[in-house]
Amino acid sequence: MAAMPRWSWAWRAPRTSLLIWQAVGSCLVLSAVGTALAIGLAPYRLGIVPALVGLAGDLARGRLPATLSPVHLLLVACGLGATAWLAVAFARSAASVAALRRRQRTLLGLIARPHPDLREALVVEHPAVAAYCLPGRKAAIVVSTGSLDLLTDRELRAVLAHERAHARERHDLVILPFAALHRALPGSRLVHAMLEAVALLVEMRADDRAAADTGHLTLATALRRFRACDRVATPPGTLGGAGHDLDARIARLTARPRPSWPVRALLLIVASTVAGTPLSLFLLPL
Template sequence: MTYAAHHVLTLLAALSAMAGMLRSRLPWRAPRTSLLIWQAIGLTLVLSVVGVALALGLAPYRLGIVPALAAFARDLAGGGLPGALTPFHLLLTACGIAVAGWVLAAFARSARSVAALRRRQRALLGLIARPHPEFAGALVVEHPAVAAYCVPGRRAAIVVSTGSLGLLTRCELRAVLAHERAHARERHDLVILPFAALHRALPASRHVRAMLDAVALLVEMRADDRAARDDGHLILATALRRFRTCDHLVSPPGTLAATEIGAGGDLDARIDRLSAPVPASTPVRVLLLAIAVTVVSTPISLFLLPV
């Protein structure tokens, strides 16, 4: 079996794992572990696509991709490429490098644009928001529609509208704020960023969009779990039910909102899960982690080791 065939197999394994994760509700039982699996799947998809092109292009070196790239760079700088490297090999190598550069550039653009959005949001909040008199760290904006969201970052901001204050009881408001603080503490924005960047690189791909939506929903479920530790599952579920029946203020781009309806924020699924929680058993968590390690380790090893 050739080196490239190994990468094709890892690509097929990642696609199969992605299809299984999208069809099953088992990931909802362990959101944090499932997020690790999605990160492994996303990394494997990119590495495998790049790996197929580079493995074929650099095949004459008979090395792992990273050592072969280093040898290729030395030969290119010295002006003496091996005679076994045909124009076809050079084209495939260029394609592999271009795809890797394209994805990295999309990641950099996404990170830069999101950071700029959040700077503007914090500046705006400094002008229009006021601290909540009871809940430290929460900011209140005057608006009749309901909204609650987190502006992530090193200086995270938790924001609620006056419409939310009039809608929720004290316990429900505390649960919603705990949900948003979970986003800030666990830096869920960094979890979503690579998938958002991949979607930016491949905006027409339905599979990439489905993967981004699944990750966004798991992020919300993970924050639900953190909030429910202190305030209980039913209190947060009741708060979400109240949000679902009201007019919503659309959260600003780049934020994480507990009450967002649509892609990645399926309130019905979250409410059902909170109303009848089924914690994942240790064997399930071990199985999910084993899948993640297996999916991500194979392409990485193929980049480093000759086959």
Template sequence: MIAPAIFLGMLAVVLVLPAAHWLASARWTVREPRAALVLWQALGLSSGLAAVGAVLMLGLSPLGSTVAEAASAWLAAIARGDLTAGLGPVHLLLVCLAVVLFSRLVGVLLLSLWRTARTRRRHREVVDLVGTPYERDRSATVLDHPHAAAYCLPGVRGRVVLTQGVMHLLDDAELDAVLAHEHAHLSERHDLVVLPFAAWTAALPWLPPVRAAGGAVGRLVEMVADDRACFGCERHVLAAALARLGSAARGSAPAGALGVAEAAVLDRVHRLLAPPRRTPWRRRTAYLAAAGMVALAMILPWVSLPL
């Protein structure tokens, strides 16, 4: 089990360091943002599985050539009353390290999910209390606030929130484009796409590529929402709305919300006015690479490779 553990460890290092850095700085992602998001998700999942799997396999290596054999041997030892299954201190320490690493990654994700859900619930309660329904779209709520802002609060009962400031800033066509953008966030549950990377950054804040991942994913979800919004509005109308909001908005959207003018506004305006040529071969390559990474991280612990 040493050989697949070494391969898994190398895979984790490659994914967390050079691969994440390359993907965060890649220029092709503006052409295929949805495929790039899938690749980011696969990279995050595969790197976590590979890191935990490599450490666990090294710890269990004396018990068998695969994780299945090692687990079977340990259960048999437990049945005989030997809780350590004959593992030495170093191997037991590696097993404990794998458990701690897995617990940290999952624990930070669950904690981030709970905190974000709590923040959104409180914000929705305030919005429902002080806001009024938007007469042209009853699913949106208007807040009596002079600053221009438009954002959504994802969840089971998602909200699109507009302020009086943005109502005065944009015309009806631009408001419709902004609403289409925010509804795209809600329908595609982009909050669930962004959340794991925020948790990943919280779990591994000392790694620059991990920190860069959150910003890259945030920009990509905005591009995906822009593209979907353009199915029902003109690209130049959404571009104008973004430009106005980008220059007038003060600060960022509230915690737990997704704002229409949050990320790389100038780049998104340029992309809307001069759409990049789509590249199907890059899209297919990204999907294949994503599937390959996840499959490799999941299969290696269950195979025996010669060293």
């Protein structure tokens, strides 16, 4: 699994690969939590959910099964504690991102102006190159005057189409669970690699949507211009079209790899199996 972020085959079908990563992330979380709960609740000989209901009833009556040892109770407490810890990390990540976006919207209301020809774009006076999407129910696409001076009209449309894809497909919600997991386990190299892989795949998915409208070579040329110039880092809580591994994205757009439908179908089956296996711990007896 540690090698998966470096597998370039995943770049051939970013949307399918994102589903696989979501399945892998769910499997890791459910397996870690589910294993502790399943072993702790093994004396009930039920799935985790019905066993938890049984344990709650026994605790309310003040009468626990004789086969339920202190070790079992400790494992149940660890599993429930880990679940609460992850839920708090997710809630804090979501709240932090929401607060950052509110501040961004307030700031943009003060310094940005609508583009005279492109109603969807907000323009910020800055000589450096920047283009990013502020996602949400009222998404905003922001470009700097440096970007407007740098790009041709076709290239600008390609960049805007890329950012529009982020907004329409809510890629921020795709990244959020991995960001929350990284917040809960900041020292995990695997979780960090997963977050980086998902962030790159999200950019590649938006590249595909933009290239379908404006052409692969047009978007690749725009990204080359971004790579050659000084770029402003995208603000926290936003998604930037030039933010992740431009070399890999440019090479992919130039080569235009075509995904194999049989391989894609096989990968989806694998993803479903990976995600479904730990779920069985919660419903089926050991």
